[in-house]
Amino acid sequence: MSKISEQFIRYAKIDTQSNDESTTCPSTNKQFNLAKVLKDELEQMGVNKTELDENCYLYATIPSNVKYEVPTIGFIAHLDTSPDMPADNVKPIVVKDYAGKDIILNFEENIILSPSEFPELNNYVGQDLIVTDGTTLLGADDKAGVTEIMLMAQYICENPEFKHGTIKIAFTPDEEIGRGANLFNVKNFKADFAYTMDGGGIGELEYENFNAANAKIIVKGKNVHPGEAKNKMVNAVLILNRLIGTIPIEETPRYTENYEGFFHVIQANGNVESSSAELIIRDHDEAKFTDKKNRLHELTSELNKEYGGDYITLEIKDQYYNMRKMIEPHMHIVETARVAMELVNVNPIIKPIRGGTDGARLSYMGLPTPNIFSGGHNYHSRYEFVPVQSIEKARDVIIKIIELYQEKNKPAE
Secondary structure: OOHHHHHHHHHHOOOOEOOOOOOOOOOOOOHHHHHHHHHHHHHHHOOOEEEEOOOOOEEEEEOOOOOOOOOOEEEEEEOOEOOOOOOOOOOOEEEOOOOOOOEEEEOOOOEEEOOOOOHHHHHHOOOOEEEOOOOOOOOHHHHHHHHHHHHHHHHHHHOOOOOOOOEEEEEEOOHHHOOOOOOOOHHHHOOOEEEEEEEOOOOEEEOOEOEEEEEEEEEEOEOOOHHHOOOOOEOHHHHHHHHHHOOOHHHOHHHOOOOOOEEEEEEEEEOOOEEEEEEEEEEOOHHHHHHHHHHHHHHHHHHHHHHOOOOEEEEEEEEEOOOHHHHHHHOHHHHHHHHHHHHOOOOOEEOOEOOOOHHHHHHHOOOOOOEEEOOOEOOOOOOOEEEHHHHHHHHHHHHHHHHHHHHHHOOOO
């Protein structure tokens, strides 16, 4: 087993699952277990400027070793894993020299990772894959990113002749439940810009994401005996059904891709007296995003008028915004990452994120932060896998970005 595999697996075995029902930060104290390991490892490498705060944000600084001014670059990954799947007792398995065939993850439950279902496996024939045992997620989201940043730090510490500006490192809690940037200390981080190592397959480079909102619908009905309900009964279930039923099917996740936004009904339940639903609203385009929210408000108003009362309550809260607006004035960040990928023989795949990222929040907090691949696939599932070679290439991309900025700012001799 390679050293990279061993390092990733060591981190993956530490349970750091976050909890969206918790109100604390971190949402689970077990995230500190990995943070403390990383802090110790950084200090053993020689990275002495580390800080682990009370909210489980781990910051580290590698000082510049050149006398001229070079931008301070941050690299960020998150500690937690998703609550969507079991994350304790993770047992990663290394598949050496993947042959392009079905991988039996679990014989007892007949859980199979198959290229017929996951054709992206065909891109990694001959490489070493780290997979699950079929009972838990793997945690490559984002322990692959954590590994890549740690490998970068190790390289710099072991190669003092490598010239670089100041490098900032941050490992954050609770990204998977949308809180990773909540208490991030941008002011003290003191980076000019940063990259999150939290993308998917090799080559991904992202500086656009959804505008996002959450919608909660509550319908209060009026229940009377159905035999005497003429002009009296107000059925909350039927009203909710009418409201949700107005969402065009082509504007739901199953039928959308690329830059197409959607409405997604997360849950709906209730009875005649009271029914409720929760939706998320997503769109890359700000005008279309606003239109989607307005359409729900207008429909709510129309149905309330029809039924002659304020039976429906709609609450929409914005969650995050498309970071493109904040990145575009600093496109050198994206361009440098693109060039770095090409120089280490990685094909850049620049595409929008059909989701959110800590980088979006951080960009609006004054720290422009696009997203780079960490190498994994099928995140949040028992079918999650990561090629070891993708972790290695992501590390190489980080190092090349650092090198490019140093060379660009080096005084002419």
